[in-house]
Amino acid sequence: MPDPRTARRCRTWLALAAVTLLNVISHADVQRDAHTRLYGDALNYYRMSEQTGAPVDNPFALRMLSPWLVHRAHLLTGISLDTLWLALTVAATFAAVVVFFEFLWNGLGLQLFTSALVAVALSCTFWYAPYVFSNAALVDPLNNLVYVVALWLAFRRRLVAFTVVLVIGAANKETALLLAPLYPILVWTQRRSWRDRQFLTALAATAVAIGLYAGYRVWAEHFVGGSYGFGAGQRNSGLLDNLRFALASGKNTTQFDVFATFHFFWLIFAYGLYRLWRDRGPHRELLTASLWLLGCCLAGRLVATDTGRVFVMAAPMVLAVVAVVLDRHRGDNTRMWLGLLIAGYVAVGLRWAPGPAGLIVDALAGIGFAALVQAGHLDGPGREFERPVSPG
Secondary structure, three states: OOOHHHHHHHHHHHHHHHHHHHHHHHHOOOOOOHHHHOOOHHHHHHHHHHOOOOOOOOOHHHOOHHHHHHHHHHHHHOOOHHHHHHHHHHHHHHHHHHHHHHHHHHHOOOOHHHHHHHHHHHHOOOOOOHHHHHOOOOOHHHHHHHHHHHHHHHHOOOHHHHHHHHHHHHOOOHHHHHHOOHHHHHHHHHHOOOOOHHHHHHHHHHHHHHHHHHHHHHHHHHHHOOOOOOOOOHHHOOHHHHHHHHHHOOOOOHHHHHHHHHOOHHHHHHHHHHHHHHHHOOOOHHHHHHHHHHHHHHHHHOOOOOHHHHHHHHHHHHHHHHHHHHOOOOOHHHHHHHHHHHHHHHHHHOOOOOHHHHHHHHHHHHHHHHHHHHOOOOOOOOOOOOOOOOOO
16 A cells, blocks of 8 residues: 555645746746847856856856856757757756755654645746746856755755755856855754864865865866956956946845845744744754855845746745744645635745735735734744754
């Protein structure tokens, strides 16, 4: 007789696959000449998949993993680069959503209903899936997968696997290394000792990861045949010039762009952080990881212009905290209202309600969430706010 839990997992994975397929149908360019309609960063990555080590602009030239995978697959199969880029994008995005679901269900011990709904919400977050499907030659999908896998490994205290994932991920996009200090921070918040063996080992692993990436950069620059300054912008302008360029963009729109990354989920997220701090203190794992990722995103915006693509890297923690808040519901009636909240998020995430209409949906959803909290429907009896995460 099949295990009921396995059957529920399979049904959920199939549902997530169906959502992903609908997003692909709705947003992906599947024509033979799709590469002629690529734009922005994707143009550089596509050129790198045509020629490994192509001397494109900084910082793209050293982000070799995704273009190399596509290039090798093309040589082995003869399948077009456009098809392979889309296949990599869809596979990495779907894998990230599935890992996120498993992190909620198994890692945080949340209910299947909540875990599945919030995983659907992640798969419909604009910058996480629809955008990359429409501009497929990007390294973002694999980077998103690296982030969610690395975060789960950090929560489970799998230091070796965590370090390996970050080192490999850094060859795809250097932002993977932003997670490296999080592991020793999480250990310290638990141990509260600068001399603790696990903390010192984690620090050493962080140094190893950074050292290996530095070695990779030296090799990659030699392979490409150019000099690419760390933190420099396109045309290898210096770090200070890159800062000026990034800060000059998005004037008067940055706050809205940040808000539009997760819409009214920011309200639920902020409430969740408050409850984490109030109920369990300021050093719980979800709270710590969330604040660290937000700090990294804010710092990343100083050297990047795509605000949404920067802040969506925090999606695993933002939506995990949202899931923890929503998981405290009680009763089938409340489930219906939670389903409507997720439907509202899907509507604004897929941009069915753009502009002022989207803001109206955000406002109504925010009021609805506040009403659920006020009525006590998100305070299930006997349910802890933050479920403990197993270290094993």
